[in-house]
Amino acid sequence: MLKVLDSAVPIACWSCSIGHNDFTLFCPHCSKIQPPPGGDYFSVFGLQPRLNLDLAALEQEFHRLSRKLHPDRFARAGEHEKEWSLADTALINDAYRTLKDPLRRTEYLLRLVGADSGEKAVGAARKDVSRVPADLLEEVFELNMQIEEARQAKQAGDHDAESQASLEEAQQKFVALLDAVDSDLRVSWTVWDNGDEAARKAEQKKMVALLDRRRYLSNLVRDIKEVLGE
Numbered sequence: 001m002l003k004v005l006d007s008a009v010p011i012a013c014w015s016c017s018i019g020h021n022d023f024t025l026f027c028p029h030c031s032k033i034q035p036p037p038g039g040d041y042f043s044v045f046g047l048q049p050r051l052n053l054d055l056a057a058l059e060q061e062f063h064r065l066s067r068k069l070h071p072d073r074f075a076r077a078g079e080h081e082k083e084w085s086l087a088d089t090a091l092i093n094d095a096y097r098t099l100k101d102p103l104r105r106t107e108y109l110l111r112l113v114g115a116d117s118g119e120k121a122v123g124a125a126r127k128d129v130s131r132v133p134a135d136l137l138e139e140v141f142e143l144n145m146q147i148e149e150a151r152q153a154k155q156a157g158d159h160d161a162e163s164q165a166s167l168e169e170a171q172q173k174f175v176a177l178l179d180a181v182d183s184d185l186r187v188s189w190t191v192w193d194n195g196d197e198a199a200r201k202a203e204q205k206k207m208v209a210l211l212d213r214r215r216y217l218s219n220l221v222r223d224i225k226e227v228l229g230e
């Protein structure tokens with residue numbers, strides 16, 4: 001499923017007929033625009049799939065390609081070339097938005113390699129008690145009670161400074177847990193980037209679990225913020 005640059009199949013340029021890799025937006029021989037490539041978001045920018053990316057280089061390449069795809073450059077081009085320039089522009093916009101964001105990039109790569117990122121469970125996560133991370137069961141139980149009390153007090157028009165303070169404390173705690181997940185993810189990135197197939201597989205599992213945990217925690221933080229009125 002994962003496409004690696006070196007193994008990409010060469011295809012012939014529609015204009016000059018010389019073969020080139022099919023992830024190229026422009027023919028390296030005659031510079032003509034090519035039909036939208038079949039590769040992944042990484043290959044669009046000439047990158048290998050990696051979780052640690054040089055974001056400055058990615059941005060530079062994005063802007064370089066955006067300029068090359070600018071509609072003004074295709075004002076006198078054929079219909080196909082015009083169409084391809086629009087399709088390629090949409091593609092590099094999506095690719096850039098996905099790759100520059102650490103979480104989206106991680107989710108995308110996991111999907112690319114066929115590891116389920118658990119995204120399907122987003123809606124169900126909050127209702128399904130079994131999805132509460134095991135080490136957080138007690139805290140989440142307590143937090144939910146605090147949230148419920150604060151909601152009721154709010155509805156009754158009461159201001160309970162004590163419950164406010166304990167919710168703020170809980171917020172700090174869960175934000176810290178989120179930060180911890182993010183540092184764990186960064187460690188996983190490096191292991192995945194440098195690992196062989198077995199190491200990568202193991203790390204993929206870890207990242208899927210970390211992303212699930214992250215979603216769960218950010219929902220909790222969102223709930224706390226909501227009841228605190230932030």
Ligand SMILES: [Zn+2]
Nearest residue numbers: 013016027030
């Ligand atoms: Zn060509």
